[in-house]
Amino acid sequence: MSRALHLTSALSRAYPWVTAPFIVSAPMRVMSGPALAVAVSRAGGLGFLGPNIKTQNTAADLAEATSLVETLRASSSAILPRTAYLPIGVGFQLWSDELDTAVEAVEKFKPCAVWLFAPAGGQKDLDTWSRRIRTVSPGTQIWVQIGTLAEARGLLTGTEKPDAVVVQGAEAGGHGRAKDGLGLIALLPEVADVLAGSQIPVFAAGGIADGRGAAAGLCLGAEGVVMGTRFLAASEARISQGYQGEVVRASDGAVSTTRTLLYNHMRGTFGWPEEYSPRTIVNRSFVEYQAGRPFEELKGLHDEALKAGDEGWGPEGRLATYAGAAIGLIHEVKDAGMIVRDVREQVLERFGVGGEKL
């Protein structure tokens, strides 16, 4: 295990502030804002901004994150030492984000990494985005999220090799593979075998919410681990209190979460490539949908609940509550930095590296 408890030299070069084990906060749409991303990187992890409502908003998020990083650096030279690239990453949802706007933002703010997900045009789109980004910002690392063996094989046939591959298992929250997903414990080693010759580092995502899952991800062959839902319960997350309360409250993800497009559609979100669907905490909208209540009625009630704000979430609520199947491991809201430090310590403890800093 010494391997995953020490960063490879390539990873150390690209992310010099990161402390092993490599812990990443996922680019969750809107909810992974500047405060969360910067807090994670500040704690020795790698924080990603999520895609935003419009690509132009991501540019604004990058500006805000840049300013947060500058302020931190001004306060102490020990925090996030100066690097050529912004020490946070940014995620794009390829089917909906605008390529030109995204490339412009990357060129201007130079994030250390870009996370590409959900292309409408498969590997070809990944290649296009990667090439365009590398042209304007050669040091920006390209991360690609996949959830199947077929996608891993696709990456090897692409013209642009990614710098990191995130393997997302079926337990993940939010959007993932709709029908051909698989649990990380079986998926990750097989993907790692396919990618072994490429030397591309693999990151584990999906169903990881504490040091146990994180250590497991490393054992499976990952160089680092990604958590999403755990960071929804970070104090820095850009999330409604009602939603965050649900992430803390809910348990038993096997029965309290499900994959469904219902909430997307009630929110007016259409257009996701058909390979994807989101995992969400079940509430009245879904229960009544299963019971046959017409969509238009459900949408009306959803829209009313939206006006009610935080009350709209909960078992009796109606609002979308995208979250992963490991919600039962999340019991409190914590600062993102503490989440990173706690998970790091738990991982080191599991490998018998009793808490000392590596």
Added chain:
Amino acid sequence: MSRALHLTSALSRAYPWVTAPFIVSAPMRVMSGPALAVAVSRAGGLGFLGPNIKTQNTAADLAEATSLVETLRASSSAILPRTAYLPIGVGFQLWSDELDTAVEAVEKFKPCAVWLFAPAGGQKDLDTWSRRIRTVSPGTQIWVQIGTLAEARGLLTGTEKPDAVVVQGAEAGGHGRAKDGLGLIALLPEVADVLAGSQIPVFAAGGIADGRGAAAGLCLGAEGVVMGTRFLAASEARISQGYQGEVVRASDGAVSTTRTLLYNHMRGTFGWPEEYSPRTIVNRSFVEYQAGRPFEELKGLHDEALKAGDEGWGPEGRLATYAGAAIGLIHEVKDAGMIVRDVREQVLERFGVGGEKL
């Protein structure tokens, strides 16, 4: 991790021949016969006999295993040192096995462990079986397989506390939870938290086929790991060559395996409690079933394929090929003892215990 790399004293007492990490071969119906179970225990693991066609056949398997163990012991005192209980376990399928016959066999052959699975009557049946077995064979350890948080909570309300709990994730082959299963990476830690106060050791099962998955299972909180499908490709497995060839050939379990009752029904197997369905490798029977071909036709073709023998398996075959989603990690048939030793070494290596014996 030192915890799972050293057996607890309770485990050491019950299974004195077992070497850490604790590796178990699952009680796969018919296929886990005496030769496989004894080979696994001989290598320092714990082998289980699977349920058989009739409970009376299990008694015959126990007799044969006893004789194999005696022969080994006679050949060298270093192999499987004499213990009060037979150093292999035996699995029963509660909804179909006969309690009286099973209890009689346990009383006569004194297996060190009994693995209880799939009761028709829930916790009450588990309690009845456990009590009856303990009455006739107090040292026989009771293992119970579960796949949900609800079952874990049920165990805590039962009158008979099990000696070990096997937590089976959704990636497992053969029968598991039909609809409320979950990947091991999210399921196991939450179950472990529920059982934490009980001191019952937890074993990880489902989707584990090599040292990566095994080490991951230990990180998640298990005291040991169970493999099923990996041992279908053991030379000692009681399995047709055509079936075994498929386990070695198939890959990408996310798309090449599925949960379906179709093969059960073609084989004439009815009666499984509705909570369960089996994972199997997909072949023509399933593909044509999906395409709408009538069951009676499929059954006819299945029955013909059965007469053809080994040719009946394969992507163009029609026979049941129960297997787990980690089949893509299995590339060759090996002796069971070598499987145990290889996985053990891989686990130790991942924890930086470079191969020396603990």
